[in-house]
Amino acid sequence: MAENNEPNAELKELRAALAPWRQGDFTISTGEFPVAFLNENEVIEAGWDTVQGLVVVSQTCDIVNAIDLDDVVVVAPMVEVTEGLLESIKFGTTTVGAVIEHSLLPTDVADLRYLATIRKTSLVKMERKGGFSSEQTRDVFVNALERRYGRFAFPDSLSNGPVITIRNRAKSLRKKDSPKANVYKSLRSVRLAAAPDFDTPGARIQFLLVLNDPPQVFAKAEDIIEELESQAKADRFDWPAAFEKETPLFRVVTMDSLSAREWDSSRHVDLDFISWRNEA
Numbered sequence: 675m676a677e678n679n680e681p682n683a684e685l686k687e688l689r690a691a692l693a694p695w696r697q698g699d700f701t702i703s704t705g706e707f708p709v710a711f712l713n714e715n716e717v718i719e720a721g722w723d724t725v726q727g728l729v730v731v732s733q734t735c736d737i738v739n740a741i742d743l744d745d746v747v748v749v750a751p752m753v754e755v756t757e758g759l760l761e762s763i764k765f766g767t768t769t770v771g772a773v774i775e776h777s778l779l780p781t782d783v784a785d786l787r788y789l790a791t792i793r794k795t796s797l798v799k800m801e802r803k804g805g806f807s808s809e810q811t812r813d814v815f816v817n818a819l820e821r822r823y824g825r826f827a828f829p830d831s832l833s834n835g836p837v838i839t840i841r842n843r844a845k846s847l848r849k850k851d852s853p854k855a856n857v858y859k860s861l862r863s864v865r866l867a868a869a870p871d872f873d874t875p876g877a878r879i880q881f882l883l884v885l886n887d888p889p890q891v892f893a894k895a896e897d898i899i900e901e902l903e904s905q906a907k908a909d910r911f912d913w914p915a916a917f918e919k920e921t922p923l924f925r926v927v928t929m930d931s932l933s934a935r936e937w938d939s940s941r942h943v944d945l946d947f948i949s950w951r952n953e954a
Contacts, residue, residue, distance in 0.1 A: 678781070678872060684743060685740060685742065687829065688740050688794060688795060688798065689739075689740050690796070691798035692737060692738045692740055692794060692798060693764060694802060695730060695734075695737045695738065695797070695798075695802055695828065696730075696731055696734045696737070696804070696805070696806075697730060697731065697732060697734045697737065697812065697815070697816065698729065698730065698731075698774065698775075698805035698806050698812050698816075698922055699729075699730050699735070699802055699803060699804055699805045700727050700728060700729040700730065700752055700774060700777070700803050700805050701727055701728050701783075701797075701801055701802060701803060702708070702726065702727035702752075702778065702801070702803065703727075703799075703800035703801050703802040704727070704728060704800065705724055705725055705726065705727065706720075706722040706723065706725065707722065707723045707724075707725045707728070707743075707751040707788065707790060708720060708722060708723075708790050709721050709722065709723050709788070712893075713837075715782075721749065723788075725751035725752055725785075726751075726752040726753055726754060726778070726782050727751075727752040727782075728749040728750070728751065728752060728792070728800075729747055729750045729751070729752050729772075729774060729784040729805065730747055730748070730753075730797070731748050731749060731750050731784070731786075731789065731819060732747040732748045732749075735741045737794075740794055743793075743794075743795055744793065744804060745793070745794045746790065746791040746792060746793050746794065747792060747794055747797055747896060747946045748789055748791055749790055749791070749792055750772075750784045750785055750786055750789055750790075751784075751785045751788055752777065752782050752783070752784055752785070753771075753775065753782070753783065753785045754779060754781050754782055755771065755781055755782075755783055756781070756838070757781065759771070759785065760773075760780075763783055763818075766821070767817075767848065767850065767914065768843055769786065769818065769821045769822040769825075770785065770786060770787055770822075770943075771783040771784055771785055771786055771787075772784045772786055772814075772815050772818035772819065772822075773814065773815070773818075774805045774806075774815070775805060775806045775807060775811050775812075775814075775815075776803065776804055776805055777805075778803075778805065778806070779896055784818075786818065786819065786822045815903060818953055821944060825942070825944055826941035826942060828866065828872065828941065828943075829872055829914075829916070830868070831914030831915075831916055831917070832872075832879070832891075832914060832917065834912070835910075835911060835912035835913060835914055836879075836906070836911055836912070836913060836914075837866070837943055838913050839905055839908065839910050839911045839912070840864065840881075840902070840905055840943065840945070841943065841944065841945060843858075843905055844945045845856040847862065853897065854901055856892035856893045857892075857893045857897060857898050857901040857902075859890075859892055860885060860886055860890070860891045860892045860893045860898065860944065861883055861884060861885065861886065861898075861944075861945065862884045862886045862887075862929070863879070863884040863942055863943075864881060864882070864884070864938060864942075864943040864945050865882040865884060865937070865940035865941060865942055865943065866879060866880075866881060866882075866941050866943055867879070867880045867881075867882055867920075867936065867939060867940040867941075868917070868939075869920070871939075872941075874915070875916055876916070876918055877917055877918065878917070878918045878919070878920040879917045879918065879919060879920055879923075880919075880920035880922070880923060880924075880925060881902065881924045881925065881943075882923060882925055882927055882932065882936065882940055883898055883899075883902065883925065883926045883927065884927055884928070884929065884932060885926060885927070885928050885929075887928075887929070895926040898924075898926055899922075899924050899926060903924060906923060906924075
């Protein structure tokens with residue numbers, strides 16, 4: 675006899691209630707967020723932080739596709755931040771939060787430092803508020819999640835020297851209108867390649883400087899190389915002894931000239947905050 679895989683009435687009702695929910699939607703039906711902490715006896719306890727609400731960070735398909743009544747969604751707390759921190763979040767100079775287009779207060783953001791799960795049966799009992807007007811605006815939220823949780827973890831010796839030097843240089847020029855600032859605004863991506871890989875001592879490292887498509891290129895290739903090489907000569911660049919420099923160390927490429935193999939074997943350096951797309 676064939677097994678009956680039809681969902682029961684409760685599960686059908688849950689799926690119907692979940693159907694309107696989307697990634698980035700939020701609720702203010704609760705003002706508490708679960709946390710774990712050490713008490714005065716250094717014993718772990720569960721407690722609650724006061725927050726503005728909860729923001730759903732699970733992908734939309736994972737929200738609406740309920741398999742059983744114990745299914746959960748991932749949420750982040752909605753919190754109020756200062757104007758200064760809000761600006762940093764908007765421009766991507768920090769990944770601690772994500773802007774919600776239709777938050778009740780302009781200074782409310784999703785705090786991406788903290789995540790928790792709640793059952794879908796609880797979520798549908800809360801009042802849903804749409805976080806975004808379209809998939810295009812929701813993509814900004816998705817990008818913030820990707821930057822927070824999808825960034826490649828470079829070896830510390832590279833992160834604390836060459837990578838952070840270039841990142842800080844780009845960050846310091848973000849608001850400026852100058853030839854040096856135009857170097858970084860011309861870049862779609864900076865990628866780090868290691869031959870044979872980042873785990874091999876003595877691997878050869880090369881920076882791939884991927885240009886935007888015209889007309890969003892504001893600096894010549896030779897000026898880009900000159901700027902990056904000047905940073906490589908700085909004391910703070912602190913090249914790690916565990917790696918060798920490829921020749922050339924910096925290479926200007928385009929999306930058309932970069933092979934799929936080079937893209938797949940290299941890793942993105944997070945300079946998204948300096949791009950012309952973000953400024954727009």
